[in-house]
Amino acid sequence: MELDKMDENEWKYHGEGNKSLVVSNVQHARVLRLLKYSTEDAENSHKTTEQAFRHIQNIVDYSQNVMKPLLGEKYVHNGEAVKLPLDFVRQLSLKVQQERPESRCDKVMDTFSGCALCLPNLTQLSCCCSREHRPPLCIEIKPKCGFLPSSRHVTKDIKNKVCRFCMHQHFKLAHGKWKRLSRYCPLDLFSGNKQRMSLAIKHLIEEPQNNFKIFKGGECIYSCKDDADVLQDLDELAQHLRPYFLPNGSLMNGHQSSKVVLNELIQVIVSALLSSWDPRKTHLSEGRARCEASLLHRDLLRNTNHCLPKDCVLDKILGTQMLDSLDIEGLNPLFKRVEQHLQDFPKERSSLQIDGPYSQSFLEKIQKCPTEDDGSIEYAVGKVHQYRVAMTAKDCSIMITIATCGEEDGLDQSLEIQPSKPRFTYSVSILDLDPKPYESIPHQSRLDSKIVNHYLRSTLPNNQELANQSVFLGWDREGEDCTLVFHPV
Numbered sequence: 001m002e003l004d005k006m007d008e009n010e011w012k013y014h015g016e017g018n019k020s021l022v023v024s025n026v027q028h029a030r031v032l033r034l035l036k037y038s039t040e041d042a043e044n045s046h047k048t049t050e051q052a053f054r055h056i057q058n059i060v061d062y063s064q065n066v067m068k069p070l071l072g073e074k075y076v077h078n079g080e081a082v083k084l085p086l087d088f089v090r091q092l093s094l095k096v097q098q099e100r101p102e103s104r105c106d107k108v109m110d111t112f113s114g115c116a117l118c119l120p121n122l123t124q125l126s127c128c129c130s131r132e133h134r135p136p137l138c139i140e141i142k143p144k145c146g147f148l149p150s151s152r153h154v155t156k157d158i159k160n161k162v163c164r165f166c167m168h169q170h171f172k173l174a175h176g177k178w179k180r181l182s183r184y185c186p187l188d189l190f191s192g193n194k195q196r197m198s199l200a201i202k203h204l205i206e207e208p209q210n211n212f213k214i215f216k217g218g219e220c221i222y223s224c225k226d227d228a229d230v231l232q233d234l235d236e237l238a239q240h241l242r243p244y245f246l247p248n249g250s251l252m253n254g255h256q257s258s259k260v261v262l263n264e265l266i267q268v269i270v271s272a273l274l275s276s277w278d279p280r281k282t283h284l285s286e287g288r289a290r291c292e293a294s295l296l297h298r299d300l301l302r303n304t305n306h307c308l309p310k311d312c313v314l315d316k317i318l319g320t321q322m323l324d325s326l327d328i329e330g331l332n333p334l335f336k337r338v339e340q341h342l343q344d345f346p347k348e349r350s351s352l353q354i355d356g357p358y359s360q361s362f363l364e365k366i367q368k369c370p371t372e373d374d375g376s377i378e379y380a381v382g383k384v385h386q387y388r389v390a391m392t393a394k395d396c397s398i399m400i401t402i403a404t405c406g407e408e409d410g411l412d413q414s415l416e417i418q419p420s421k422p423r424f425t426y427s428v429s430i431l432d433l434d435p436k437p438y439e440s441i442p443h444q445s446r447l448d449s450k451i452v453n454h455y456l457r458s459t460l461p462n463n464q465e466l467a468n469q470s471v472f473l474g475w476d477r478e479g480e481d482c483t484l485v486f487h488p489v
């Protein structure tokens with residue numbers, strides 16, 4: 001890529017999240033990830049080129065030096081910070097504007113700094129040796145948090161029974177973020193049990209929200225529609241997938257074939273998520289792997305063995321998420337200890353690496369953090385760093401890219417679901433591995449209370465937990481909507 005000869009016509013809109021907008025190159029398997037600002041402070045908060053470049057370099061360093069060692073070399077692509085001509089970035093911003101979903105237009109793309117992150121396009125296969133030349137399929141899953149907390153600091157028993165995602169669904173529905181509840185439960189996906197995993201993926205397909213997308217040849221063919229009233233068209237999706245999963249000339253009729261095709265897709269996703277070269281298993285603790293809100297029959301939840309192949313992508317993500325060992329409720333006092341220490345010794349902010357640099361020594365602070373609280377600032381900082389890394393792992397996405405291949409395509413990585421079925425070459429990657437800001441911890445604490453209180457109020461009206469704890473009624477001042485809540489004493 002020649003940075004001084006950038007042409008906006010060679011790039012197109014690819015997708016976006018809350019913090020960044022992504023464009024893909026029409027010829028090469030590369031994307032540019034540009035940061036976004038909220039429209040209110042776009043004028044005031046834009047950074048100088050040097051500051052923006054440092055910010056993006058921090059993301060690269062964090063991916064490379066912190067997340068890659070934790071998640072595994074093969075899954076993480078840290079990318080490269082680049083400086084682009086301002087004219088190119090402005091033209092690009094105008095070009096992509098009409099493609100952007102309305103729900104994301106509360107933020108604008110950074111057109112001031114010219115800085116971006118250049119990454120491989122993970123919807124393409126780097127070595128696509130398929131002889132059939134069918135465009136690769138890519139399945140993107142944002143799995144979210146896959147375990148229940150076991151921390152003794154948790155004050156609400158419901159947090160030991162129902163997972164954060166399932167509780168959060170009710171809060172999101174009430175606040176208009178989504179129009180329907182998703183039946184997906186991350187604990188089913190992370191269970192390692194193929195039946196539970198298949199059901200989790202089926203629920204993601206039914207209601208993708210921001211947790212599931214499919215790309216074909218780099219184009220997004222399936223995701224949550226901006227008009228969330230519209231139900232997903234599964235037959236249309238199956239039409240796209242049919243050539244990959246059903247042999248030519250299959251006589252199956254429309255609806256029947258859609259079911260078969262989607263089922264095959266689910267089996268391929270499960271196999272890719274569980275694929276590992278390591279024969280060992282990670283056993284999951286029973287109590288942390290079952291969510292009472294999951295729709296699965298209790299017997300299935302109870303009678304299954306919960307384990308993940310060691311080093312499969314789910315094992316790596318779950319292990320990193322579990323660095324949050326204290327839960328936000330146990331972390332909060334340690335965050336306050338760090339805050340107090342920084343007030344007393346502001347110069348130590350840099351040696352404690354509160355805002356980076358995300359170097360080898362940042363990783364060491366995480367890995368060498370004492371297991372018991374010895375009252376030290378080192379313990380508190382280590383736990384805060386661990387929590388932030390766990391937050392990144394709770395918000396990352398998995399990309400599974402597959403292409404059909406024949407018997408003769410001697411491939412290193414291939415998925416064979418059953419000998420009679422098509423074989424796929426595949427790659428699995430993890431994306432969106434940005435550091436979560438230290439300053440966001442108080443927000444996490446407030447959000448946690450809001451989600452749990454809302455869940456208790458909305459799903460369990462005569463809830464014993466609330467009844468036991470409430471002595472007087474008051475207004476939740478943290479809530480944007482000033483909802484009536486019970487205050488524990």
Ligand SMILES: O=P(O)(O)O[C@@H]1[C@@H](OP(=O)(O)O)[C@H](OP(=O)(O)O)[C@H](O)[C@H](OP(=O)(O)O)[C@H]1OP(=O)(O)O
Pocket residue numbers: 017018019168210391394395436440
């Ligand atoms: O807090 P959560 O669990 O709602 O996660 C946020 C995500 O919402 P979700 O629940 O996945 O729809 C949210 O995703 P959406 O904007 O809702 O697509 C972001 O990923 C946000 O991260 P960041 O602040 O942009 O770095 C995420 O915030 P962090 O908590 O990871 O900072």
Ligand SMILES: Nc1ncnc2c1ncn2[C@@H]1O[C@H](COP(=O)(O)OP(=O)(O)OP(=O)(O)O)[C@@H](O)[C@H]1O
Pocket residue numbers: 014015016017018019020021022031033119120121122123140213395397431432434
């Ligand atoms: N390297 C990549 N290759 C292909 N597609 C990508 C790549 N990076 C990002 N994308 C696409 O762009 C979308 C937005 O990227 P990303 O998730 O990094 O944004 P974000 O703003 O950080 O998200 P969040 O809302 O989680 O903060 C992704 O969901 C994915 O579809």
